[in-house]
Amino acid sequence: MTETLKLFSAALPIAVLVGFLLDQILGDPRSWPHPVVGIGNIIAFSERHLNQGSPEARRRNGVLLTFLVVGGSYLLTWAVVWGANKLHPIFGLGISAYLIFTTLAGKSLLDAGQSVLAPLKQRDLSAARQRLSWLVSRDTENLSEGEIVRGTVETLAENFVDGILSPLFYAALGGAPLAMAFKAVSTLDSMVGYRNERYEEFGWFSARTDDWANYVPARLSVPILLLAGWLRGMSVRHAYRMWKRDASGHPSPNGGNPESVVAGLLGIQLGGINIYHGQTHHRAEMGEILHPLNALDIVHCRHLVQTATWVSLVPAIMLAYLT
Numbered sequence: 196m197t198e199t200l201k202l203f204s205a206a207l208p209i210a211v212l213v214g215f216l217l218d219q220i221l222g223d224p225r226s227w228p229h230p231v232v233g234i235g236n237i238i239a240f241s242e243r244h245l246n247q248g249s250p251e252a253r254r255r256n257g258v259l260l261t262f263l264v265v266g267g268s269y270l271l272t273w274a275v276v277w278g279a280n281k282l283h284p285i286f287g288l289g290i291s292a293y294l295i296f297t298t299l300a301g302k303s304l305l306d307a308g309q310s311v312l313a314p315l316k317q318r319d320l321s322a323a324r325q326r327l328s329w330l331v332s333r334d335t336e337n338l339s340e341g342e343i344v345r346g347t348v349e350t351l352a353e354n355f356v357d358g359i360l361s362p363l364f365y366a367a368l369g370g371a372p373l374a375m376a377f378k379a380v381s382t383l384d385s386m387v388g389y390r391n392e393r394y395e396e397f398g399w400f401s402a403r404t405d406d407w408a409n410y411v412p413a414r415l416s417v418p419i420l421l422l423a424g425w426l427r428g429m430s431v432r433h434a435y436r437m438w439k440r441d442a443s444g445h446p447s448p449n450g451g452n453p454e455s456v457v458a459g460l461l462g463i464q465l466g467g468i469n470i471y472h473g474q475t476h477h478r479a480e481m482g483e484i485l486h487p488l489n490a491l492d493i494v495h496c497r498h499l500v501q502t503a504t505w506v507s508l509v510p511a512i513m514l515a516y517l518t
Contacts, residue, residue, distance in 0.1 A: 206284065206287070207291075207370050207515045207516075208367075208512050208516050209288060210370065210371070210515075211292075211366050213288075213295075214292045214293070214294075214295030214296040214298075214366065215295075215296075215301075215511075217292065217293070218296050218299035218300070219301055219302055220302070221296075221302070222302035222306060223300070229297055230375060230378075231382060234264065234378065234379050234382050235386065237267075238264060238382060238386050239386065241260050241263075241264070242260070245259070245260055246387075246393070246394075250396045253396040253397040254397070254399065256397065257387070257396065257397040257399060257400050257401060260383070260387075260397075260401070261383060261400050264383060265376050265380055265383070265404070266376075267379075268376050268379035269372045269373065269375065269376040269379075270372075272294060272371050272376075276290055276294070276372065290371075291370060291371045294375060295370075295371050298365075298366065298377070298378045299358070299362050299363065299366075300354070300358030300359060300362075301358070301501075301504045304354050304358050304500065305497050305501060307350070308347055308350070308493055308496065308497045308500075310326045310329075311323050311326045311330070311343065311347045312490060312493045312494065312497075315340065315344070315490045315493070316490055320338075320343065323340075323343050324343060327347060330346070330350045331350060332471060333346065333470060333471055334470040334472070334473065340488075340490070341487060341488035344488040344489060344492050344493055345463075345465055345467070347493050348457065348461065348463070348465060348488075348493060349454060349465050351496050351497065351500050352453045352456075352465070352496070352500075353447075353453060355420070355453055355503060355504070356409055356412050356413050356416050356452075357381055357409060359504050359507065360412045360507050361381070361408065361412040362374045362381075363508070363511045364412045364415065364511065364514070365377040365408075366511070366515075367510075367512070367514040368514060369518070370518075377408055381405060383398075383401035383404070384398075384402055384404070388402035388405060389402075390402075406448050406449060409449045410448065410449060413448075413452045413453065414452055415510075416453045416503075417438055417452050417453075419506050419507055420434075420453060420456045420457060420460065421434060421435060421460075422503075422506055423502040423503035423506050424456075424460040424499060426502055427495075427498060427499060427502055429461070430459070431460070433459050434455075434456050434457075434458075434460040435459070437455050437458055437459030437481065437482045437483065438452065438455045438456045441458070441479070441480070441481045441482065442456075444466075444480075444481070445466075445479060445481070446479070451479075451481065455481040455482065457496060457499065458481040458482025458483075459482050459483075461482075461492050461496060461499070462482075462483075462485035462486055463484065463485065463492055464480050464482045464483060464488075465480070465481040465482055466479050
């Protein structure tokens with residue numbers, strides 16, 4: 196068993212690299228087996244049976260669900276990788292790389308941005324609103340072009356951490372098992388981590404766990420995005436000022452870091468008025484309005500996120516070698 200673990204550690208940088216490249220090339224093939232779909236099915240089944248009773252019981256059950264799903268995801272992935280390494284180290288490397296690949300969302304995030312951009316370029320606001328509704332929880336029916344752009348850029352900025360940097364960070368730190376555990380945390384938050392009547396009590400621990408899991412990667416995103424912005428000839432000094440000034444105003448303890456930097460690099464303002472289920476909410480503004488929001492901002496944001504994704508690979512590989 197010790198020799199197997201040594202082989203696993205030695206192969207970790209290669210597994211991270213191969214998983215990363217698979218994500219960049221393939222994205223999210225719908226017909227391929229995907230562990231995260233299984234995690235989502237388990238959460239949905241468990242929620243139906245556990246999210247009931249008194250508020251105290253629902254909070255307790257929510258904590259139990261988080262530990263079971265996250266711990267189970269880690270242990271099952273570890274067992275699969277361990278068993279694959281027992282059969283042959285190369286097979287173990289392939290399984291590790293594939294599982295890491297399933298936790299990353301680099302190409303699919305850029306594709307999501309493109310899906311909104313395409314109809315926006317054709318001046319088809321109705322189609323652009325519909326595409327954006329697949330990405331965000333806010334009401335999109337009456338959004339202007341600028342608001343569609345804002346929602347898309349905010350999605351790309353925030354999900355750079357959740358969909359790319361965090362799973363890459365955890366894969367480098369603990370291989371496929373830790374990356375899959377993070378993905379379980381993220382999936383829990385996306386399914387039950389809402390502040391509404393149904394999930395306020397049941398999902399609170401899942402939401403807090405997601406905040407904790409993204410805490411370090413969200414802060415690592417700042418120098419990575421600034422470096423990517425510098426490589427693309429953007430105003431890094433202005434972006435740094437926007438981050439220092441605005442990041443702490445975000446309602447999420449993590450979301451303000453990438454969003455404020457991206458706003459500064461693009462020379463736009465994010466945040467403002469959002470409508471959720473007919474209710475108006477105000478989110479703190481990030482950045483300054485150096486030009487009106489337009490479709491070109493999505494183009495620049497996609498290029499920025501793509502560059503930042505490749506920049507992230509360097510420290511990830513270094514961390515994997517040190518693990």
